[in-house]
Amino acid sequence: MKTYTKHKLTFDQFLEECPEEGLYELVDGEIVEVRATRNHDDVANFMLFGLNDEIRRLNLNYIVNNTAVFRTVTANGIEQGRKPDVSIIDKDVWRSNRSTYSALEEPIQLAIEVTSTNWEDDYIDKLDEYQRLGITEYWIVDYLAIGSREDLGNPKVPTVFVFLLDAEGKYQRTYFRGSERIVSRSFPELALTAEQILTA
Numbered sequence: 001m002k003t004y005t006k007h008k009l010t011f012d013q014f015l016e017e018c019p020e021e022g023l024y025e026l027v028d029g030e031i032v033e034v035r036a037t038r039n040h041d042d043v044a045n046f047m048l049f050g051l052n053d054e055i056r057r058l059n060l061n062y063i064v065n066n067t068a069v070f071r072t073v074t075a076n077g078i079e080q081g082r083k084p085d086v087s088i089i090d091k092d093v094w095r096s097n098r099s100t101y102s103a104l105e106e107p108i109q110l111a112i113e114v115t116s117t118n119w120e121d122d123y124i125d126k127l128d129e130y131q132r133l134g135i136t137e138y139w140i141v142d143y144l145a146i147g148s149r150e151d152l153g154n155p156k157v158p159t160v161f162v163f164l165l166d167a168e169g170k171y172q173r174t175y176f177r178g179s180e181r182i183v184s185r186s187f188p189e190l191a192l193t194a195e196q197i198l199t200a
Contacts, residue, residue: 007029008028008029008030009026009029009030009031010079011026011071011079011080011081011103011105014026014031014079014081015069015081015103017031018031018081019031022034023035023067023083024069024081024083025069025080025081025082025083026079026080026081026082027080027081027121028078028080029078029079034083036085036114036116037116039143040085040114040116040143042200043114043141043143043197043198043200044066044085044086044112044114044141045066045200046196046197046200047085047086047112047141047192047197047200048064048066048086050192051064051086051088051187051190052064054187054189054190055088058189060187061090061091061092062088062089062090062091062109062186063088063089063091063094064086064087064088064089065086065087065089065094066084066085066086066087067083068083068084068087068089068103068104068108069081069082069083069103069104070082070083070087070103070104070105070106070107070108070133071103071104071105072126072129072130072132072133073129073132073133074125074128074129074132075128075132080125080129081103082111082126082129082130084108084111084112084113085112085113085114085141086110086111086112087108087110087111087112088108088109088110088111088112088137088186089104089108089109090108090109093106093108107133107134107135107136108135109135109136109137109186110135110136110137110138110139110184110186111126111130111135111137111138111139112138112139112141113126113138113139113140113141114141114143115140115141115142115143115144115146115147116144116146117146119142119146119147122140123140123147123148123151126138127140127163127171130163130171131163131165131169131170131171134165134169135165136164136165136185136186137162137163137164137165137184137185137186138162138163138171139160139161139162139163140160140161140163141160141161141197141198142158142159142160142161143158143197143198143199143200144158145157145158145159147159157177158177158194158198159175159176159177159194159198160175160176160177160182160194160197160198161173161174161175161176162174162175162176162182162183162184164185176193176194177194177195178193178194178195179193179194179195180193180194181193182194182197
């Protein structure tokens with residue numbers, strides 16, 4: 001990952017200064033390039049296309065996106081600009097101002113992060129920020145089983161974690177492995193298994 005800033009940026013400054021080529025997040029006031037392996041992209045794209053098919057099949061009021069950036073805030077009040085690998089966004093929210101760039105400040109329906117070498121960001125930082133923002137559903141797809149043994153077991157097993165907001169605004173976690181079908185509040189008829197996602 002490369003960083004591109006010398007001074008701490010706000011979310012609005014990040015949107016103004018972010019390079020147009022490539023994918024970036026605002027992390028601790030710095031513009032950070034987000035790069036992925038082909039394997040990572042294969043897993044993310046499998047979900048992007050699969051969920052898009054489900055949206056069309058059921059005529060759901062969502063759009064699926066892999067470039068949307070939205071503003072989160074850390075427990076210390078620091079603005080971040082996050083770009084999930086896959087975002088499911090309410091179509092009315094997305095289309096409320098179609099002439100603007102893709103940055104959002106309101107919670108999206110579902111954020112999916114495919115883990116990579118910076119897995120702590122997904123399991124700790126983004127988990128907290130997405131809960132704080134009120135994102136209804138958050139998935140962590142750990143196809144490499146590189147998270148902690150506390151999360152993945154010993155030996156570590158590739159896992160899809162689904163976090164759902166409860167009535168108190170706190171995430172409740174469920175995990176899926178092997179042939180288990182993913183249970184999603186956003187996609188109640190989804191027929192994907194953990195294995196299909198993890199081995200895409």
